[in-house]
Amino acid sequence: MTGGEIIIEETGERFIQLPTDGSILRAALRAGIGFPYECSSGGCGSCRFRPISGEFVDLAENPGGLSERDKRKGVRLACQSSAIGDVSISVSTRREFVPKHSFARFEANLTQVRDLTSDMREFTFQGPTAAMFIPGQYALIEGPEGMTRCYSMSNLPNNGGEWHFIIKRVAGGHFSNWLFGLEVGESVTIDGPIGLAHVSETSQRDVICIAGGSGLAPIISIARALASEQDTERLIHVFYGGRTPADICGEDYLSGFACWGERLRFHSVVSDEEAAKAAGWSGEIGFVHNSVISRFGDRVRDHEIYFAGPPPMATALQTALMIEMKVPFEQIHFDRFF
Template structure:
């Protein structure tokens, strides 16, 4: 049976993995351990560890986050591995990975649905306790047959227990199609919060937020936090949202009720498909969203704190544009790698 006591060789830290934890990573985070991670879904490789003693089971047959060299050396991914009895592992933990809010697993009931585009919907779930997370973080949603997917919250922490997610329906996606079939009153299990691309409270820089697709969710949460907190009242906040066609754009309605809308809070929509833009009579920005950011800010982009979320091609293009071309310091760029 999966589960057991896990000992970290380097520090001697011990924590238990129960059958409900699902993975070594989730058990570590629930115990407050600073286990390295990013995507929590097997794609990024950040939660790599070396088995020292004991047996392990696989949650995924071939996680993309392990290179062939990693496999030859015997590495495993904590988010895709479960302990079988007591085990010892080798991994370097760090304080910055320790959860800022308690990592909880709970049942949540669907209370509201709102369609935003032809294939994106906002889901509102209510849990049994206050929803405590950092704007920009995500949660692990559990579906049928123990399937899990990671989705970012689009709302703010609240005492009412509301968890909102903006989710894109993928035609071939079994999990997203299951979610889109949920009806009001039905429940699922949420585990979280997770994620490192949250607001840097100590920074005094102006902010650029960049999103594509359902990557809008954490960006909306971050923008809401910056616009509503007096501690950030001096900051300029620019949100850039890219869609393939004008019909794919949304997000302004989540922010235009803030008093600072149009003054220090600005929303920039960008359409990547020129033919679709022309057909719809679109008169706004066209091209890739990262190109729009560079056109508007040029060298001054380095003066900003930058948050982004979106599909892998967009994330890759942004990393190249910001870090390699514009030389933005890495510590000013915040994103969680999802694959």
């Protein structure tokens, strides 16, 4: 049985990992500890820690977030490790990682599904209490045999307890295929909210939101939050990149806002030129990061920028924005969907 008391050597902070907590990271965040993290999926390496004493178990084999050097030094990932009994660890906790809303597990009932494309589906779950999160955040959904994956909310926080997700069915993907088999009326366990790539509560800059493929949900949530703002003239540009015209969706989530076509604009880009021509696509063809840079040029630096999607898209955007265009890091917020 996993679980025990975890002591952080640097600060003396202590917290309990219960068998239901899933990982050391989830136990720490639940206890309100500012444990560093980004993806909760083993991909980014942000939650690395050094074991000092005690026993640990791996939740995944060879997670991409650990280098060979890390493995040789015995470094572990908190999102992919559980304690067996009491342990002590070394990690630098920071206030910015403390969850802003309580991070909690609850049962939620699937009340509605809606297909957006042949492989993208919106799922609506009903939770027991108000759905409190910051637009751009995500939750962990638990499935059979201990499988857990992260999914970003696409709606806005609400007192009615609704959690909306837009999920892409991955060919051969274990979890997404299980989710697409769920019937209305069935329940899942949700653990959330967490995530740091959420809408800024202070910035007043114009905004560029960029989603690729499965990255649509958090971008729609952020755009909805910004489009709901009153007494502002700031512009919100939403870019969505898909492979073919049949993959493009999401515009209808935003077209009902009063500011649609004025301060809120949607740009879609497809990358497969042959498929675009075959479908008679008259819109833009190319990669979404190039589309953003060619439209804004140096003015990209005047914006608050949010993006979400597969790691190759995120890497292309990081290179273009941070290295080539020198956009200040604090204006860029992103989630990589490992």
